[in-house]
Amino acid sequence: MGRNVTTSQTYSSNDVLSLVRAWRDPDTKEVLGVILIDLRMDMFKKIFENLQLEKSGFIYILDKNGEIVYSPVNSIVYRIRQEWLQDNPSVTKEIRGHDYRILYNDYEAYHWKIIGVIPNDDYRRVVMDLRTYTFIVTIITLVLASLAATYFTETIIRPVRKLMRLMRRVQSGDLNQRFVSETKDEIGQLGHSFNHMVEEIKNLINLVYMEQKKKREAELQVLQAQIKPHFLYNTLDTIQWMAQEYKADDIIEIIGALTNLFRIGLNKGYELISIREEVKHAESYLIIQMSRYMGKMEFEMDIPEEVKRYHILKLVLQPLIENAIYHGIKARLGKGRIRISALLHQDTVRFRVEDDGAGIKPERLEEINRVLRGEEKRSEEAGFGLFNVNERIQLTYGIAYGLRVYSEYGKGTTVELIHPIVHTKHEEVTNHVEANDRGR
Structure with missing residues (x-):
């Protein structure tokens, strides 16, 4: 009232809310004027009607x-x-x-x-x-x-339970169980590892079975080879006694060597023999062969005393010497020479049987070494002695041991035998076999 404000509508004082603010000079703070704004009260009414309590x-x-x-x-x-x-x-x-x-x-x-x-x-x-x-x-x-x-627990527990059932079946001996999973999450990866483990177990069982089978076959072949020597040993002992009656010294020497050969070869049924006895067995074999190939060959033994106190699988040197005579010395012109030596290297005993015979052709040498390394199967027509020695050593002690063949065609051949150091006759071979089985 009395504000001299002209509007298109007429409002009473109860219809409006007046907001008033003084306008001052920013420097002198003098009031220059007044700003007045009228707000219609029905605006508040509309706002608060929408805010019902x-x-x-x-x-x-x-x-x-x-x-x-x-x-x-x-x-x-x-x-x-x-x-x-x-x-x-x-x-x-x-x-x-x-x-x-x-x-x-x-x-x-x-x-x-x-x-x-x-x-x-x-x-x-x-x-x-x-x-x-x-x-x-x-x-x-x-x-x-x-x-x-x-739901989410079941999605995790269900495949785990399935995997547990498969494990129980595998534990009972059924190695044909496999875990099938459509996912590639952690459970799927666990199932894949389970399948791989079962497959490896199956392969290892087959490998051990085949190796044990080969070992038994090799032992059977050695046993069969010992049956006749046992009979001949008794017979030769009688012949030697009779030759002494007639003072036949040459016959006595040969029969004595042959008797030693069979006696040491039998070794009371033990698989291990002292290196001293094994060398003596090889010398007896060479004495017999020298009488047969008189003037055709000579031999040399270089076995240190420190080596002879250890043990070795029996009948491993004689096949190597036989191989050197029949495939090396016999096939060359003139007189040949065989040298048998041994040394200790780290935890192994290494024998070398060297001859200056005919040698082996490169392709045949490579084939022999592949068979010795287990990379290729031995053919039926291949020789028995060399590979039998290698198989017996590897089946007992592992593929780190065995035979290696080196040769130069026309100049000679060297066969290296690598055997672990064995201190006692019976206990050590058992320990080596158990360690070898765990390694597989």
């Missing part, structure tokens, strides 16, 4: 002097005392026989208090509804979480 709750505004800025038509507003709103932003008061929850918040920009009034019954109902909704949402969440956990 339950069914009968309402909102009103007080200024810094406690005067009402805006209020809906409601008689409860005039029953709310200013002192109720001093200390606690939320109080419960009884008005006209009903309890009301009064909430307020300060609006610092204009020093207003925005006050909400909710009947206590509505307030409790809101709390109860909220508690009920929270409980329902919690139950639904727990049910969904349990179903999801059960």
